[in-house]
Amino acid sequence: MNEYELIGSPGCGSAIIEMALRISGVPHRLTDLPYLEPGPGRDRLLKLNPLGQVPTLVLPDGRVMTESAAMLLHLHDVAPQGQLAPSADEPERVSFLHLLLRLVGAVYPTFTFGDDPPKWTLAGPAADRLHDTVMARRADLWREINAQVGAPHVLGTRFSGLDLYITTMTHWRPGRDWFKTHCPALMAVALQAEKNPHVAAVLKRHF
Ligand SMILES: N[C@@H](CCC(=O)N[C@@H](CS)C(=O)NCC(=O)O)C(=O)O
Incomplete structure (x- = not known):
């Protein structure tokens, strides 16, 4: 499937990456989980991210990212039109x-x-x-x-x-x-x- 999957939870830092995906126009789907509650959702999350934290981002090719800053920088790489990060030659x-x-x-x-x-x-x-x-x-x-x-x-x-x-x-x-x-x-x-x-x-x- 040619889209990202953002695993998150209401009120969590996944909101930051959800905004970044939308602003950059990157195709994605959202999976909201009660990330601290034992159950199949948390079991899957722990397989993807041993810390059990959200946001966890599954890339279209199946690779997994578990740190919001890394996700932000990656989304800027794949969709620079989102202006998520200044490039190396910008003073900011x-x-x-x-x-x-x-x-x-x-x-x-x-x-x-x-x-x-x-x-x-x-x-x-x-x-x-x-x-x-x-x-x-x-x-x-x-x-x-x-x-x-x-x-x-x-x-x-x-x-x-x-x-x-x-x-x-x-x-x-x-x-x-x-x-x-x-x-x-x-x-x-x-x-x-x-x-x-x-x-x-x-x-x-x-x-
Ligand atoms: N360094 C991580 C931190 C993510 C994080 O701590 N997320 C919280 C939810 S907002 C969480 O999953 N907490 C549960 C835990 O740390 O066990 C990032 O920037 O993505």
């Missing part, structure tokens, strides 16, 4: 790479380790401490990124896949009221991104 490329890796390498893991601390440590004071320290780290990271973003897009006048991360992740904890107060530049980027009808349609489906 440096900020793009830096912030993309900051989002997936530093911010995203705060959800992995902070959302359900007893999964990683003993329930009780150790879990409470892990939760509190990870939340503080997340707030520091968002403030740091807020200080680096341009307007109206993360990269200034140029749209990129970074805008898709921001508009999706501002829907996650600590939530949009917190962003409005503490990270107004990020909030402005998120609202600008929503003006794209593909982004708006995906946000409506997920949140």
Whole structure:
């Protein structure tokens, strides 16, 4: 079958890749799963992605990608008309790479380790401490990124896949009221991104 399969779940980071697929006009189908619930869906997901995470992307030739940043860069390779990433000769490329890796390498893991601390440590004071320290780290990271973003897009006048991360992740904890107060530049980027009808349609489906 000559289309991509995006395995995702409502409200998850798969929304970012769903937006990227739509904006780039790449033929795809969506498989939504209750990814944490035992069952045939999770069994299949674990075969494709041993971490059991979404998004997981199955390429038309059957190869599997399990990292959203890699998917974004790949979609830019196959459909550059989507403008998901600045090319190597564009000056915005440096900020793009830096912030993309900051989002997936530093911010995203705060959800992995902070959302359900007893999964990683003993329930009780150790879990409470892990939760509190990870939340503080997340707030520091968002403030740091807020200080680096341009307007109206993360990269200034140029749209990129970074805008898709921001508009999706501002829907996650600590939530949009917190962003409005503490990270107004990020909030402005998120609202600008929503003006794209593909982004708006995906946000409506997920949140
Ligand atoms: N580094 C991955 C992170 C993906 C991720 O953590 N996804 C969440 C859902 S939004 C998940 O699957 N969490 C379950 C888990 O980590 O066990 C990416 O950027 O795609």
